[in-house]
Amino acid sequence: MGFLLFFFLFLIFYAYFGYPLSLCLLSLFRRREVAKAPVTPAVTFIITAFNEEKRIKEKLENTVALQYPADLLQVVVASDGSTDGTNDIVRGYADRGVQLLEVQTRGGKENAQKEAVAIAGGEILVFSDAATMIEPASLHRMMANFADPSIGCVSSVDRVVGRDGKPCGEGAYVRYEMWLRDLEGRVNSLVGLSGSFFAARKEVCRDFSPEMQSDFRTLLNSMRLGLRGVGDPEVIGLYQDVTDSSREFDRKVRTVLRGLTVFFKNLEFLNPFRYGLFAYQFFCHKLLRWLVPFFLAAALLINAVLAGGCYLYLSLFLLQAVFYLLALAGWKSPSLTRTLAVKLPLYFATVNLAIAVAWVRYLRGNRLVMWTPSER
Template identity: 85%
Template sequence: MPILLFLFIFLVFWAYFGYPLSLYLLSYLRRRNVAKAPITPPVTFIITAFNEEKRIREKLENTVALDYPADLLQVVVASDGSTDRTNDIVREYQGRGVVLLEVKDRGGKENAQKEAVAIARGDILVFSDTATIIEPDSLYRITANFADSTIGCVSSVDRVVGRDGKPCGEGAYVRYEMWLRDLEGRVNSLVGLSGSFFAARKEVCRDFSPNMQSDFRTLLNSMRLGLRGVGDTEVIGLYQDVADSSREFDRKVRTVLRGITVFFKNLEFLNPFRYGLFAYQFCCHKLLRWLVPFFLTAALLINAFLAPFSPPYLFLFLLQCIFYLLAVAGWKRPSLARSLAVKLPLYFATVNLAIAVAWVRYLRGNRLVMWTPSER
């Protein structure tokens, strides 16, 4: 049992720290730079929306202000069965180069993206959520990566701020993810893209599926075609923390559930003889991370059994209990979550609880297609 305890603790450590450390050390032996160059390929900018009347105008103003040749830019808003004023607001921008694609029967985000891809004229497709605000020169910056013929897709860097303008618990976690992505791209390829803002070659997006996570699948399609995905630290997607934490929990569950679905439909990427280093990345960043809730539960239960027999085990058990009690305190009293000592345990516990719920739903046969954007 002591061996099992430290094995589970080690696996949690490896999922969050050991894996990044291994990439960091590997970066001294292997570095894959991106041969950027200023290019202006035809671009289709795709925005998916469902009942976004409160935010769509701000997003469209941000989009039409992008600095890119008008004759090379097609803007498509794929409205996924919206029933509010979203479509009417988008029509106001048709004279400014915005195309409204009305998907009459709501079929989910990926289905709307698939419909948009079908009418896209650009060689490079850029996908963005309504809640994400980007900088005016973002298209020049993101397309520069495609001057490198090995690049299949490019992810932005996410930046999350609270309503007070300060980094939130999610923001700290997102910064960790962005740091990890930077390491992955430095040595080989990303394992996932920022679904709120990413770009890909059109040929990578030809087989979008309505029931499979588009950002994850786009990356895997790139690898399958012998290309890779990278993140660009000069391409920023800025969005606010969510207004309703309960809905944000549902979003996390949905995201992981869709990711697990894509993972198990693409187990070929675990083959190191075919995909080399990416197979290791695929296993550590996705599968190992999604197993952390089970490792944490097993470690706590085993530690509880060992605690009465040894002071070191008792001390370790108390540390775990304090960590989870801080998370519960932050959940019960949101005012306490302003402190980083409470904020991080709360977010870590919430993420892993969401992963556990996603596993339960997946094992019950749930394959979520519909999505409702989180209010920010």
């Protein structure tokens, strides 16, 4: 049992730290630079929205202020069966080059994106949501990556701040994810894109499916075509922390559930003889990470049994107990989450609980395709 305890603790450590450390070591011997150059391909900028009357105006003002040749930029708002004033607000921007695509029957985010792709005229498709604000020069910076013919898709860097303007628990976790993506792009390719702001060549977006997570699948489509995905640290998507933590938990469950659906429909990418280093990345970043909740539960239960055996096991058990108690305290008393000592355990525990719930739903056959944007 002692061996099993340390084995599960090792797997948890490797999922979050061992894997990125292995990429750090690999980067000493292998680096894949992006041959950027100033290019201005025709772009279709797709905003997916569902009942976004409260923030669609701010998003559209942000979008029409982007610095890009007007004759090369098509802006499409794919309204996924919106029943509030979203569509009327979007129509008010028709004279500023914004096109409304009304998807009459609500079919989910990916379905709305698929409908938008069908009418897109650009060589490069950019996907964003109503909650994400973008710097005016972002499109030019993002397009520079596509001067490199090996690039199939480009992800933004996510930045999350609390309503007080300070880093939040989610923000710290997102910064970790962005650091990991930077490592992945440096040695080979990203494994996933920021769903709130990413771009791809049109040819890798031709088979969007309403049932599959578009950002994850777009990256896999790129790899299948012999291309790769990268993140650009100069392309930033800024959004606020969520206002309703319970709804955010549901969003995390949906995100992982959709990710599991894509993963198990694309098991070919675990073949190292065909996809080389990407197979290792695919396993570590996705499957190993999604198995962490089970490793955590196993480690805690085994440690509880061994705690009375020696001080080492007792100390490890107490460390785990304190970590989870801090998370529980943050959940029970939101005011305590002003400190990172409570925010991070709460966010870590919440993420892994959401992953566990997603597994249960996936194994029960749930393949959720509907979406409700998080309140921010």
